[in-house]
Amino acid sequence: MADGPRYSVPFRRRREGKTDYKLRRGLIRSGRPRAVVRVTNQYVYVQVVEAGATGDFVRASASSRELGKAGWKGGSGNIPSAYLTGILAGRRALARGVKEAILDIGLRPSTKGSKVYAALKGLAESGLKVPYSPENIPLDERIGGKHVAEYAKNLLGGEAELYKKRFSGYLRKGLKPEELASHFAQVKQTVQSMPVEVAA
Numbered sequence: 001m002a003d004g005p006r007y008s009v010p011f012r013r014r015r016e017g018k019t020d021y022k023l024r025r026g027l028i029r030s031g032r033p034r035a036v037v038r039v040t041n042q043y044v045y046v047q048v049v050e051a052g053a054t055g056d057f058v059r060a061s062a063s064s065r066e067l068g069k070a071g072w073k074g075g076s077g078n079i080p081s082a083y084l085t086g087i088l089a090g091r092r093a094l095a096r097g098v099k100e101a102i103l104d105i106g107l108r109p110s111t112k113g114s115k116v117y118a119a120l121k122g123l124a125e126s127g128l129k130v131p132y133s134p135e136n137i138p139l140d141e142r143i144g145g146k147h148v149a150e151y152a153k154n155l156l157g158g159e160a161e162l163y164k165k166r167f168s169g170y171l172r173k174g175l176k177p178e179e180l181a182s183h184f185a186q187v188k189q190t191v192q193s194m195p196v197e198v199a200a
Helices: 021-029 064-070 079-095 115-125 146-158 160-166 168-172 177-193
Strands: 034-039 044-052 055-063 102-104
Touching: 021 102, 034 079, 034 115, 044 079, 044 115, 055 064, 055 079, 064 079, 064 177, 079 115, 079 177, 146 160, 146 177, 160 168, 168 177
Parallel strands: 034 102
Antiparallel strands: 034 044, 044 055
């Protein structure tokens, strides 16, 4: 471990790999709310956060856990669910008077076509002004789950046992994975029309 008179111990959250303070300072200095996207193996979380003198204030938030209320039967940690969660968070932010935000992905590496950018696309299409580069956004086919549906069709044609194993979660919920694209379109309409709280 480094030591010496000029060595300073990094802040705890930086040592734990949770906060990049240099990046955070730049985002806060922008003067705009932050669209915070965090992804786990199972879920996607999106928050619209404003920084204050005493700490962060969450203006709106959404989780892919909530998509079941809209009838979503697909996975809760994939690209389609990230996009839908972004739409839901964006609509809630707009209802609370937030009109623009800047993306905050924390310490997660920026990867083109990732779930983070699918959520960003959802935020932008909800009406929230979030600057982004179109080349980073996943293709519409992937956002709509078409790639999953095609893979399921291929397995169903020749590897039925593997099909049942890979998509047991979908089948348990009553969704045929080869119909994911049409199911996504229906749920997207539901999410776009779900009532949200009006700003006080």
